[in-house]
Amino acid sequence: MTVTQTGTDTGTFAGTHSGLAGRLGDSVARPDGVPKAQGSFQFAGDLTADGFLWGATLRSPHPYARIVRIDVSGAWRINGVEAVLTAADVPGKATYGLISHDQPVFASDYVRFQGEAMAAVAADHPDTCRRALAAIVVEYEVLAPLTDPERAIDGSFPPIHPDGNVVRHQRIVRGDQSIHGPVVVEGTYELGRQDQAFLGLEAALALPAPGGDGVELHVATQWLHEDRKQIAACLGMPDEKVRIVLGGVGGAFGAREDISLQVHACLLALRTGRPVKIQYDREESFHGHVHRHPCTIWMRHHAGTDGTIRRIEARFVMDGGAYASTSSAVLINAVTHTQGPYRCDHATVDGWAVRTNNLPSGAMRGFGVVQAAFAHEGQMDKLAAAVGLDPVEVRLRNAMRTGDHLITGQEIVNVAPVARLIQETAALALPTEPVGGHDHDPMRLPGGAGRTADERHIVRGIGWGVGIKNLMYSEAFDDYSTARVRVADGVATVKFATVEVGQGFVTIVGQIARTVLGVEEVVIDSIDTEIGSAGSTSASRQTWMSGGAVEGACRLVRERLFEHVAELHDLEAVQLEIDGTDVVDTLGSLRMSVAAATAGIVIDETFEHHHPATEELDELGQGNCHTAFAFVAHRAVVDVDPELGLVKVVQIATAQDVGRALNPLSVVGQIEGGIAQGVGLAVMEELLQVDGIVKNATFTDYLVPTFLDMPDVVISLVEEPDPHAPMGAKGVGEPPTVSSTPAVVAAIRDAIGKDLHRVPVRPSDICS
């Protein structure tokens, strides 16, 4: 059996970038860039194998129903169908899940959201699969769905799942609960359901081992080892019988952290004894992965007349949808970021993550903090207005510094240049062009090509958003990462299970190895489960965690290399260092190339990188639950057509606390891409559900920003290397999404003078 292998073929760096170009701090191009630009890079959906079958999934049309009967006999009667599976065919654990295992591989008694999987088929052609699914008869007793999160909290709706309707409740109580005023501002903020909308749809190819004694899954995912653990349990196999290989990933943004098609593909392959490929279409993708939590947040700030925050009260209600996924962790992120990047020693917070019959919610870039930031930034503007300060000044007065505390009692030990970020953002030039531009091109106006706007009626506004984001996993979870580095004849080969989703980890791997080891050529080995876990590509953690693992392994190799050279030349290893691509004796005259020094030998070292342990929160929400933090500031400029309710985002200016930019071009790409998703949430992106039924599961109706929707982005990278971070570098992926959304909404409020409290902002919100 052959499999045309995989998206991990990132090639070598040699030849593409010679000499010292390509060390830490350089804007090195991606090693997989040319294959991607030529269409030869293999995404998971591009994989095929001899004699493979197509797999497809039967999904529930109802958000909540009891399954009375499933009759699959009709599917078996269709020519070309090779397997039909239901819950009865799951040999191992019947359920999976990232934190609690509460989601069935196939629903058997109840379906709890529209689109829940109930059966899977394998056949010779996607059309055969479609016909087979249509031939499966399911009899339902349709039930009234739970769609109001408040009814999950107040207990007025009977449990829709054996685990109950509350996924997690967490309070935070800190400091003096009696503080009141003198200035009090409050508001209720709402966020709709955002979809990650990665471009490369869910896809996997499962290859059964001979005799069904194991399976190899090539899949676009975020966390190989976690996938393996959940898949193996459902297959009833030991972990070692399941090998996961990373298929090329077309974006992730959190949506691939949970299991979607993994178990189904493996089951079908094992049942048929043939390779099985599953590839979702866009509609199935909208139903088949978790989304950002819709959320309602009430906040009340008590402040002095000078605008300094004295106490914050808040209540968070997060709609977790039908299954738990990461809801409990998302909730903790939200409530622990209530204060934003501002000092506050007194707080009372009540947070709920609940189960409903809506689509399951889970990880999306920003992970709970996006929700908190929309509320705390709305509050900061209200506070500024109440005390007569401008939005910049009120934020500067409260700006957090290293040594300040979260309302959990945790001290911020990281670099925390919040005031500097605000000032650097404020110093970035505002757009020089007036509304409509000097050329009066109507494309520049809200409504664009529709030519609906009259330039004279357009109003411009400016708004601010400042954010704090935790990095890595929290609450006592040891999300370590493993890397192995092997050097022979001047070539370094690096092995890890770190998922490349497009963020550019494969680029900095070469930069790290070249910098630490002085090698010129770096080869990246297959990304699979043949090495220890790397943890998930999420939580802005891979540069820190896996970058740290690669750096650690390189350092171990370098020590061994120095010992080897020292012995040969009768020197002390401590005298040696790497200078460019040479090993040099700092006390003598020896200088030899790393290539020559490693000729004929092999040095092979593995390093596991752990971050310092964190704690769980106690009953009162106290504890050092987070690992590290990064900060960011955004200023948005928008033009609004108040008559039609249309918005054109004109410019986003941002300064971001990156620690150290290991690859400035990559960092800029993360910032611009993250801002695009923040702008999308602010003004266009919402997956709508009415009574649990999804209304817009297509790219025609779920709008993501295009070239014409994206504003100019001006960026200041604030580099204050963090002493706690490997190489000084903080994660950069999430902060751009955290406070760009509130900045845009603040700018719309500024333009039209209206108190908007919901995203995405709809035309009716502006016109009403």
Place this chain on the structure above:
Amino acid sequence: MSEFYVLHVNGAAREVRDAAAGESLLFVLRERLGLMGSKGACEQGECGSCSVLLDDQLVCGCLVLAAGAVGQRIVTIEGVAPLGAPSDVQQAFVDAGAVQCGFCTPGLIMATHSLLERSPAPSEMEIREELSGNVCRCTGYGRIIDAVQRVAVARRGAQ
């Protein structure tokens, strides 16, 4: 209902056998001819990932019936430049940081080649308008615009 027809893809005649009626050009290119460079992200004409040239016209491969493309010159991303010898547009995308996950990239490369053929010195607004049928979820478009401008400048310099 199996069909037989011949498509002219990247300068070669390619036979398509046993196709089901109604298969899209995108499906046939990928699944029957093994040309995986064209991507599908919506199959609804909304994302441009499947962009190919049909008699020099930029089209969405997902919206064209394969059997309807008989007799037309089809150019896919695989036909733009030989493997390992990227075109100026392809190289500029890589150098400018316009590629992250890369799923949108083949479609955008096709659209950019088409744009620069028709308009060698596009303004920024023209680039945005012309490429607005191609969605990218990773980059926020800034580096892509830079890549297109780099090629336009370089081509002018080369004249």
